[in-house]
Amino acid sequence: MKVDGTGVEDVINQARSPNLSTPLGVTVDVQGRQLYYVDGGTGMLDIIRRSQLDGSDIRPIVDGLSSPRGLTIGD
Numbered sequence: 001m002k003v004d005g006t007g008v009e010d011v012i013n014q015a016r017s018p019n020l021s022t023p024l025g026v027t028v029d030v031q032g033r034q035l036y037y038v039d040g041g042t043g044m045l046d047i048i049r050r051s052q053l054d055g056s057d058i059r060p061i062v063d064g065l066s067s068p069r070g071l072t073i074g075d
Helices: none
Strands: 023-029 034-039 047-052 059-063
Touching: none
Parallel strands: none
Antiparallel strands: 023 034, 034 047, 047 059
16 A cells, blocks of 8 residues: 555455465565565464565465464565
8 A cells, every 4th residue: 555545455365365364474575575474374374475565476485384473574
């Protein structure tokens, strides 16, 4: 969305990621123009995914985690 709160757009949703359970710990890599998030809702989908900022090109990054709930990106 824009700074003034208009132009809201869902970028993590069931339409773009049909197996999405519970997105958690969303973080943005501004420099790399990537969005990272944890899909940690069922215990079977404890995975970190990455997409473009517009939600396209979703890719798994890390799977087999035990109940992840957040993440951060460092320099």
